[in-house]
Amino acid sequence: MARVLLPWSDLAVPAGVTAVHYDGKTAPPRELDDIEFYVLPYDSGSAPRELIPHLPALKAVQTLNAGYDDILPLLPEGVTLANGRGLHDLSVAEHTLALILAAQRDMPRWFRQQPSGSWSREHTRSLADCRVLLVGYGSIAKAIERYLHAGEAVTVPVASKARDGVHGIDELPSLLPDADIVVLVLPDTPRTRGIIGEQELAALPDGALVVNVGRGSAIDVDALTAEVSKGRIRAALDVLNPEPFPADHPLWTQDGVIITRHVAGGSDSFYPRAKRLVEQQLARFAQGEPLANLVR
Amino acid sequence: MARVLLPWSDLAVPAGVTAVHYDGKTAPPRELDDIEFYVLPYDSGSAPRELIPHLPALKAVQTLNAGYDDILPLLPEGVTLANGRGLHDLSVAEHTLALILAAQRDMPRWFRQQPSGSWSREHTRSLADCRVLLVGYGSIAKAIERYLHAGEAVTVPVASKARDGVHGIDELPSLLPDADIVVLVLPDTPRTRGIIGEQELAALPDGALVVNVGRGSAIDVDALTAEVSKGRIRAALDVLNPEPFPADHPLWTQDGVIITRHVAGGSDSFYPRAKRLVEQQLARFAQGEPLANLVR
Structure with missing residues (x-):
């Protein structure tokens, strides 16, 4: 037995x-x-x-x-x-959508204003029609993509090497200027560290949203802080570098930045x-x- | 000319x-x-x-x-x-998902804690596997359903009359006890007013989420306030009755209640x-x- x-x-x-x-x-x-x-x-x-x-x-x-x-x-x-x-794929995908929709539909603002009971209404962005880069096109990104297609967003898969219907990571510089949303679903490897730095962030159009649900090391956090503090782009992050992320870091309190604490997989x-x-x-x-x- | x-x-x-x-x-x-x-x-x-x-x-x-x-x-x-x-269908569906995912993945809590920079993590609910009643099964509910299916939730369509694959509204009493989430997408008519009252709310299991993106009149707001104030069920509401909703109403500040202000269509x-x-x-x-x- x-x-x-x-x-x-x-x-x-x-x-x-x-x-x-x-x-x-x-x-x-x-x-x-x-x-x-x-x-x-x-x-x-x-x-x-x-x-x-x-x-x-x-x-x-x-x-x-x-x-x-x-x-x-x-x-x-x-x-x-x-x-x-694969066990966490759907949980991470779900949290990714929660982050994207919260950012696009101004949820932090509604929640902040809720206790006051004021009935001020505002028009918001949408996810529909957005061009969304999925950087790191594995099983999690595919689960995210199913959600995005249901919402009539346009997805642009990006993987380490180009293949049928998937862009190679070397094409990123030409893809970033047309992206409304960039979702990073990358592991922590020498090749992915700092893959989104000053130059990549500068290439994004005004108002673009950077989402990270992979590993925090993919983003140069100083470059991101500089760019969001100008109000030029937005960010929704479930992972940071380092973790725990320092409580006194200015990124926590920037307008247009949503941070959850590596909870995407835990549902x-x-x-x-x-x-x-x-x-x-x-x-x-x-x-x-x-x-x-x-x-x- | x-x-x-x-x-x-x-x-x-x-x-x-x-x-x-x-x-x-x-x-x-x-x-x-x-x-x-x-x-x-x-x-x-x-x-x-x-x-x-x-x-x-x-x-x-x-x-x-x-x-x-x-x-x-x-x-x-x-x-x-x-x-x-139909012009607002996708916008309303998107906002509905934003509300559901915010409620299931505890977004209000993360956003509230964000300025403190604390790195406390908690497990959350999920949308996947939830049984979601779609009450008012028109074009908006179908757009919501496409999102829910992408997220591996189980949908239960309910319309005024039963038809193939769709339950009739008279079956609601038998459907509510097994519902994790109830989404109301109903117009304001004499038949829909107060359709979710004390009895219907009491029939829901503990922890259930009531979502309203149709018209506020569908819910008996006093009954809802009583049930959420016990902490027994949760609510995510984009519409209320009346609108503007009184600033001093206790519903605004109940735990487990998310309120946006009739903004679902405006994106x-x-x-x-x-x-x-x-x-x-x-x-x-x-x-x-x-x-x-x-x-x-």
Whole structure:
């Protein structure tokens, strides 16, 4: 009877598998010597991954994050690792739309004025008809794009290399002057760091909106602060560089800047998708089949 | 040469037609005795419609609003009237999504905390997987639905009468207990007034979100205030009853309540769509064809 360590107690567990429950918030269970498959509790600090070296029978680890750099050093040789690729896509896409629509439809203003009860109305921008660059055209950007198309915006996909219907990142200088909105969905790599700097921001038309839901390092934050403080462009940011972002940084209080705190991936939509993945992986594990989303 | 009175000077005007410009904000031009077709300036108060009886050669009026009750009493016999049906659909749908996503993803909280620069993160609700009732299933609700499907929400259309794939309004009592979000897109009629009252609100599950982008009269505002003040349900409202809504009403400052001020239809997306309609109507007028969207 294979024993598996799971973060949730309401999962469908296949025959031949016994589940042990560990949510990462309380102390781990005692008898862990025969745990073969370990699904890391989500968003529970470093304790869950630090348990990995203490599981002598371990064959496979499932993380529910896309990233796994912090797990590799703890993973014994011969133990496979599967990641949570795609589980946050829709949550991030949804938050991206929340940011874009809040910026275009002046939500911060309405919310600020709400307690006063004043009935002042103003015309706003729209998302419809906007030309939106999607820089980093992976599964998250495609989920964002489905929303944008529903809203009759025009999308312009940009990836590291040009391919059919997708612009290469080297075309960015010629694309920026016609962009109403630029959405960055880039990982943190040497090639993406500071990819939006002084020159790129200067190339944007007046009133353009820069949205970042990838990694904060993609934007030169000093250049962005300079440009938004002139009132020339706007920004809606879920990620910053560094994080936590210094509380006294002037970007927090600039007009035309919306900041949320790396919360795009953290919504209810994650859980049903994560649980579906874990149940599918448990079935594969019980059948002796290779796991999906293997990264090692 | 037919003379037409237009609110914009950048429209394509067909051969055989001379355009006179009147934007509704400044005094009307003097020589109006031979104006045959009058496109009312949008959102410019009552002056534009009050000009109608002073145009002796008038044959047709185009309003850019969907409603036209305020125009009928001023319209001489024999003058036809076309309305702006559909021109605001996408703008209203966009604002509806802005409201729903702001409520689900806790935008008011992030915006309120932003000036402090604190890096406190919290998990939020999601729109994905939510069961959304669309009460009043016309063209606006269908535009909202396209957005909701892109976000993997489940939509439940409700119209005055049941038809294929659409529930009848009489089924509402059985639909409310399973609704995560109820979106009202209803006109103000004797049948829709107070359609969401104490009983309907009580039928909603804890935490449900009531969204109103139709007319304020659909909701019994006292019943809503009582239910949200208990913290049992939430609301996101672009319309209220009455409007302007009294500045000292307790609804303005309830937790879990978002209020914008009948601004859903007023965004940039209106203009290209309105101008396309006017150009098509001018072409029909010049050809002696009947106008589209005729309401009288």
